[in-house]
Amino acid sequence: FRRVLFRSDWLNAYGWAVGVELSPTGLAIGRRHGRRMVRGSVDALPVPDASFDVVTSFDVLYALDDTTERAALREMHRALAPGGVLLVNVAALDILTGRHSALAHERRRYTRARLRARLEDAGFDVMRMSYTNAVTLPLTLAVRLAQRWRGASDAAGETEMTVPPAPVNAALAALLGLESWVVGRWSLPAGSSLLAVARKR
DSSP: OHHHHHHHHHHHTTSOOOEEEOOHHHHHHHHHTTOOEEEOBTTBOSSOTTOEEEEEEESOGGGSOHHHHHHHHHHHHHHEEEEEEEEEEEEBOGGGOOTHHHHTTOOOOBOHHHHHHHHHHTTEEEEEEEEEOOTTHHHHHHHHHHHHHHTOOTHHHHHTTSOOOHHHHHHHHHHHHHHHHHHTTSOBSOOSEEEEEEEEO
């Protein structure tokens, strides 16, 4: 939930932002931190038609079943004003599916073609797409392949959800900061996540 609060702060720097949260607990925490929040589901957004210039979805779509995923994208399209922009981030590359997937409620991972098809079917034109978390991809891939080879238990996935020691975390943050500068200028060919910017037709 800390990531959601950070993203809300980031979006507020560009305009009036509101978050949608299904859980009453999450809603209470967000409001306690002074965020504008409404209770609702991603496949039934409690907002009027064409009411936003930008809609964002970070690490949500991959946790939805196929029917709900399609409904969620249609709702995002409905909530956007004509010409509005969708920013969406999803898990990428099937080869990275691992034991952690159950903890993250992951139902699928995406490729460029797969995400583009879903967005276009919902009425969006893709403006830009890039893989992200490329600098950590070799390590992530090695860990996932090793887990499969060893037949690691579900508990192995929990270790990937923990924060690494401070020096390691600082080094990774620096590398990802550099990567974000690169992604702002060029699209990356591979990574453990996939970021897309699309416009409502």
